[in-house]
Amino acid sequence: MEHEYCISLKPNPDDLEPFQANENNIGQVRVQLPSGEMISGGDYRVELCLTRDAMIGLGTELIRNALNNKDSWDLAEHARPSTKDLPLEVMGMFLHPKSCELIFSGRKFQTLEEELQNENIR
Numbered sequence: 816m817e818h819e820y821c822i823s824l825k826p827n828p829d830d831l832e833p834f835q836a837n838e839n840n841i842g843q844v845r846v847q848l849p850s851g852e853m854i855s856g857g858d859y860r861v862e863l864c865l866t867r868d869a870m871i872g873l874g875t876e877l878i879r880n881a882l883n884n885k886d887s888w889d890l891a892e893h894a895r896p897s898t899k900d901l902p903l904e905v906m907g908m909f910l911h912p913k914s915c916e917l918i919f920s921g922r923k924f925q926t927l928e929e930e931l932q933n934e935n936i937r
Contacts, residue, residue: 820878838926847918865908872907880921892919 894905894917
């Protein structure tokens with residue numbers, strides 16, 4: 816069965832959108848070193864530079880994955896930089912040849928308040 820998901824292009828800033836209702840719209844950014852060690856924290860910066868079409872493609876694929884896998888949201892996609900011999904489109908976009916490999920993963924977090932309490936962050 817085909818489902819549609821409507822997004823307001825001009826949301827009212829005073830209204831909560833459905834994805835904001837439970838304070839569980841959380842993402843975590845980490846850096847993986849060549850050794851495989853995963854680092855998170857404020858000492859590193861990550862830039863994600865996208866064209867308009869890449870934003871739409873990535874957003875579409877993320878929404879599609881989230882809505883198609885409501886019960887067991889498990890996403891693990893590896894996007895590698897495109898080459899002349901192998902241009903790869905992953906998650907609705909091609910990575911620039913000078914990009915780092917990008918790993919998309921899904922994870923269930925607690926609410927933001929609970930995550931902040933667990934990390935002793937104010």
